[in-house]
Amino acid sequence: MxxxxxxxxxxxxxxxxxxxxxxxxxxxxxxxxxxxxxxxxxxxxxxxxxxxxxxxxxxxxxxxxxxxxxxxxxxxxxxxxxxxxxxxxxxxxxxxxxxxxxxxxxxxxxxxxxxxxxxxxxxxxxxxxxxxxxxxxxxxxxxxxxxxxxxxxxxxxxxxxxREDSNMSVLHPSMARRPTAEDKAVHAAAEAIRHARRPLLLVGAGANRKLTCKMLRQFIDKLGIPVVTTQMGKGVIDETDPHFIGNTALSDGDFVHRAIHAADLIINLGHDVVEKPPFFMRPGGPKVVHINFNSAQVDPVYFPQIEVVGDIANSLWQLKESLDVQSHWDFSDFQRIRDALITHIAEDADSDSFPIKPQRLVRDVRRVMPENGIIALDNGMYKIWFARNYPAYLPNTVLLDNALASMGAGLPSAMAARLVYPDRPVMAICGDGGFMMNSQELETAVRLKLDLVVLILRDDGYGMIKWKQAQMKFDDYGLDFGNPDFVAYARAYGAHGHRVNRTDELVPLIEQSIAAGGVHVIDVPVDYRDNDRILNNEIRERSQAL
The missing domain is CATH 3.40.50.970 (Thiamin diphosphate (ThDP)-binding fold, Pyr/PP domains)
Structure with missing residues (x-):
């Protein structure tokens, strides 16, 4: 042929x-x-x-x-x-x-x-x-x-x-199974967990790829070991679970980092070196058990003492079968840290000030989206707020990129999610900078007759870089820009355009957009003025006081 x-x-x-x-x-x-x-x-x-x-x-x-x-x-x-x-x-x-x-x-x-x-x-x-x-x-x-x-x-x-001719036939995929971890490695990990006083689970991107949530759920239910996730591990465990402490949305200094520092054993599940390291190993620090499909990539701050290499879900099952709750385990510090983080996240979540504060924005989106609803985040300041404040209930319901962290991916990612899951609400959440990098795909979404809500969080500048600029005590310079009329812009593509003029308009507007179907673009002015105060100074002061 x-x-x-x-x-x-x-x-x-x-x-x-x-x-x-x-x-x-x-x-x-x-x-x-x-x-x-x-x-x-x-x-x-x-x-x-x-x-x-x-x-x-x-x-x-x-x-x-x-x-x-x-x-x-x-x-x-x-x-x-x-x-x-x-x-x-x-x-x-x-x-x-x-x-x-x-x-x-x-x-x-x-x-x-x-x-x-x-x-x-x-x-x-x-x-x-x-x-x-x-x-x-x-x-x-x-x-x-x-x-x-x-x-x-x-x-x-x-x-x-x-254009050539060929007499060859296609090759069909072969049946393949991932190898399981060696018994001796599982035994060594089980012994380390058994003898620890404050073991802590840290779930990374690798555990999210193969949907290990079922076995992780059984492991946690049986043993009660608290869990922290990285940004790309978000959703592997239902984040309303009492064993869930929080997400490592910030590089350091947040409440979850206090929990990591309090642990004497870290069970590092699905660690991926592309993510910012949520902890640095040091001589005399907590012991680390590496559980992953592949062996650890050792560097000056990551050199695990025990490696369990093989299918992650199977490794968890083997460990679950090998372990029982130990009377000397003490999770009281973790619980105290979790309570403090929940209290902090709730602050300003009811604020009616306008432009909308990130805390209120995240709460309102969570309130509107069902358990299986998918949000696809572009890259910007809001990604930290959603990673930290938005509880995910199911795997891959928060699509964020903490690897390349490329702007412009939010809208196309949401479109693909809608194709894969045509019966689930999908929302793209983009900054005004990232949205304009691939905004032309609105035409594709309209042509495909996708049901999609696009939130544009407008601050008329590159907000993440402005935050970093402020952290370094530099003057505000070179990061502001103008924007089109996003309502008119959306309508020019055949989509529906909306603008939020009061904070309390956001929830009903999203609900109406989801119910109506089609592509809806919502211009949401956002207030990031408290970023430095809350995400740097306040968090560090409060977490260090625990």
Whole structure:
């Protein structure tokens, strides 16, 4: 068959549902083959949006999301999305076109070495040089994208190769099981936990990828060990659970860090080095048990004494079966810290001042969104407030990026979440800076007839950097900008535009938008003036007093 037809059949064999794309002329044979496929082509308005959507699809399903671009500028526009998926361990396969490689007569027009460009950003990158190699190349790209640690892979399909004939058949995915941890390692970890006085669970991104929540729930229910999560571990445990202390939204100094310092043993579950370290190991400090799919990457501040390497859920099950509650365990300090954090989070959550305060904003969004509702956060000051103050009830209901931390990902990520979960309310939460980086995808959302609410938190500046500027005692300089009329902007795309003029308008406006369906953009002026006072000075003073 024609090589492009074989390529599409290989994608179908991998279970591909969507292909997020901006095709170019070098992709036209592949595009024609897709026309006869059950794979749904989602044409976006920027390659970066296509990449963010593919990566988020991978994050939510565990199956590699797929995006397509042409050569040259189309391929370079995928670079940020490649880094986004690779750093955050989201399975994604990128496909780019290329000029003919056997008889090209166009010189170097638009040609760069895309394979070499993608090499440091991916787990696997290859140019396909023969139609007969398509099945094995695609199988390998998907296998590597999806196995632990997941990430981005890339295939380049030149247009003359796409037109070749091939007699090869597709390769279907093989059945694979992740290895389990060695008994001796599990025994050593169980002994350390048994003899600790103040053991503490710390759940990171790796534990969120494979949905270990069921086994974690059983482990906590049986043993009662308190738990803290990183930002990308958020939602693995129901955060209304009395054993949940808090989220490490800040780098240091928050109440949860007092809990970490109080522990004499940290059970570090799913640790991922891309996240800011929630604690630094030091000689004479708490012992650390590393439980993960892979062994620890040792550095000057992370050198665990015990490593349990294998399937995380199975390791938890083995530990649960090996342990019982110990009478000498003392969790009183953790409970006191949890109570203090809950009290602090509740402050100003009822404030009617306008522009809206972050504490009230977070509370109101949580009040409106159901348990299984999904919020997709772009990157900005509000990400800290939501990570810290917004209780997640289920895994992957708070989509945030604490790896590449790229602006512009919030809206495309929310769109992908809505495609994966068409029956669940989805909300994109973006700063005005991040929203404008991929705001053109509003047209894509409207064209796809998605039901989606987009909150634009407007402070007319790059708020996160302004906060850091204030921390360093620099003058306020160079970080302010103007904005369009977001209501008119939304309506120009065929979406519904709204503006909040009083704090008490937000909840009914979100409720009405969800009920009405369609794409709704809500302009919400936000007041970040208390960031430095609350997130730096006040938290440190109160937590250190515990």
């Amino acid at each position: 024609k090589a492009s037809d074989l390529f599409v059949k290989a994608l179908e064999a991998e279970g591909v549902e969507y292909l997020f794309a901006i095709p170019g002329e070098e992709n036209l044979d592949l595009l024609e083959s897709l026309r006869h496929s059950q794979i749904r082509l989602i044409v976006t308005r920027h390659e970066q949006g296509a990449g963010f959507m593919a990566a988020t699809y991978g994050r939510l399903t565990g199956k590699a999301g797929v995006c397509l671009a042409t050569l040259g500028p189309g391929a370079t526009n995928l670079v940020t999305a490649a880094a986004y998926a690779q750093l955050a361990a989201m399975p994604m396969v990128m496909i780019t076109g290329q000029k003919p490689i056997k008889s090209s007569k166009q010189g170097q027009f638009q040609i760069i070495d895309v394979v070499d460009m993608m090499r440091p950003l991916t787990k696997f990158t290859r140019q396909i040089v023969s139609g007969d190699s398509i099945p094995s190349r695609i199988r390998e790209a998907f296998r590597l994208a999806q196995e632990e640690r997941p990430g981005a892979t890339h295939l380049e399909l030149p247009e003359d190769i796409a």
